[in-house]
Amino acid sequence: MTKEDVSEPAEGDAVLGCFTRNAPHQRVVIHQVASAPRPSDCEFSFFDPSEPQCREILQDPNTTIPELFAVLRQWVPQVQKNIDVIGIEILKRGCGVNDRDGLTDMSLLHYCCKAGAPGIGDAETAASFARQLLALGADPNLRSRWTNMRALHYAAYFDVPQLVGVVLQASQPGEVDATCSDFEFGTALHIAASNLCTSAVKRLLELGANPAFRVWFFFLSFLFCIITHQQT
Template sequence: MVHQSAQAPLPKDYAFTFFDPNDPACLEILMDPRTSIPELFAIVRQWVPQVQHKIDIIGNEIMKRGCHVNDRDGLTDMTLLHYSCKAGAHGVGDPAAALRLTSQLISLGADVSLRSRWTNMNALHYAAYFDVPELIRVLLKAAKPRVLNSTCSDFHYGTALHIAASNLCLGAVKCLLEHGANPTVRNDKGQVPAEVVPDPMDMSLDKAEAAMVAKELKQLLLDAVPLTCNLPRATLPNYDNIPGNLMLSSLGLKLGDRVVLDDLKSGTLRFCGTTEFASGQWVGVELDEPEGKNDGSVGGVRYFICPPKLGIFAPVSKISKAVDQTPSSVTSTPRTPRMDLASRLSGKTKKEKEKKEKERERAQKKKASVPPQDPDGMNVEVGDQVLVAGQKNGIVRFYGKTDFAPGYWFGIELDKPTGKHDGSVFGVRYFSCLPKYGVFAPPSRVQRIGGPKDGSQTDGCMVKKVHQVTMSQPKRNFNTMRSPKDLTSENSISRLLFCCWFPWMLRAEMQS
């Protein structure tokens, strides 16, 4: 039922323009059985602390007069549950009073999925908008699973996670993620929740605290994305969808770790998250031997990349961390010794180091006679051609740590303008390219498909490589390993020779 709109009743000769239940005259009107339901709805609409802090008392008075829990206010088309979630806003409202009324309404059969026809928001959307995690927990416990990722047209068809992220509601975002909200759902602008967080760089100095919240919120949402090489645009909205990174962290695992499946098959962990072929949390493993069932894709949806018959999916409970783990961040195949780092750490003698160095040189000479093949993106260098997330082609321009996220990242110049920037993020430049051609990706989402293009290893690229190597990162297994000092000196000498040689050459040409 929709109740017609009315004006809020006020005492005669009342000094204020709003209703105050703490005033004896107002309280008398509130408790008077002759005060109608539309008049009480008009009181609830007043956005002042005096009213919102008494939402549970006013709500009870409305129901005493015969109002059904799912009846609507004729002016706003909101139900009592909508008003209760709105009244949980910190400051103007009182979360404790709102929680009391919300619990009572749900116990009486209030429908969590009902929407206001004016705003298209349901109760969960209101609780997310006003940052009330206490109410979100109660609502999700009573709601059907589909409500969790339901969208709202007033927010570009974004979910409650989009709504909370756009309003910097950190508590609501954490609560929604804990209950399995999908961080990969896109709104009608193609944005995931992490992309609707306001940019801290656009905020003035007096909003420094909000800028810090925005930075933390964006990182939280990025970390919550299911760990996969090639994300589907939207995974199935499962109620038990705990973000993949939280699941792996609780098991002491991360992508690239060596794992054992059913205590029999060993391989490298490539994926963790929800899938479209079954509900619940699944892991994707690239096996060492061709004993698997796929190449990382199931039913036309790719979750990671590996050779045929090496990929397999299993429930999270079926894997365990391998005891003797080979260090790996990109591949599980055998690899060249890593610049005898292990021997230096274990304190081996100088002769042993020299012997290992000679063996490595012989192995490199042997490899030089065979065309390089690297289907799994093993030896990715600056300048190499790569495939990003199994979809986009580009050239690596940067590898190292960044200011915008923890860990190590590849900076890639794409072949087409389908990226997000020009090589700079939050005012920090990592490499240079045309706008919309730049993108960053973790090593797990980058696959090497070829060596450098002709002319791609220019001085500019080498300077970028020096920039990223100086970020105190661990040495990667590149074909040739040189120290930052060597690279810097080579570039300095090259520029010096060019500056001296070019004027002399030009003068000689003019004289001839």
């Protein structure tokens, strides 16, 4: 099994747009929990960046980082397909690229890997923003302390092969088989197979995931996933 730890941020001081790459050992902030903002006369329960009143709130400098993290937690297409728009507003307010949401303990890169989910997000938009975050020093090995999942595990869980590729491109050799204790120390391949995420399974295998890395709870799921994929 791989050791489940968090690596130090990568070095560098390159600038992407108006944001500066994370400095080595930069302090990570866990932002307090807040509720998502919404217009006072809003008739819907979720945040929609394309709606003028919501867009005004999004661009208002008085809207806080915790409030925008709360927006990212809304599992609706209107939010997830705009991960880049909302994420940039979070960065504009001084959020570190590896800072965490106080409720989920997830970073922007973690949210990116969820935001590509089929049927609710946009994988290409999420992958493009993930590349920007990684260029700014986002740590692909960072784990949520609630789920113990890395970005790769989220990409596998939500069946986003584009994000699997982006994250592994920024990772060290062998990280494809990093384990997650919340999934009985299964790897990203086990997680994808147990959810029948055939696209993620295929991409992980292409990128060197070890199918012989057995965790018995997931092994039957993996076999079923492969058989199902071969029949389609």
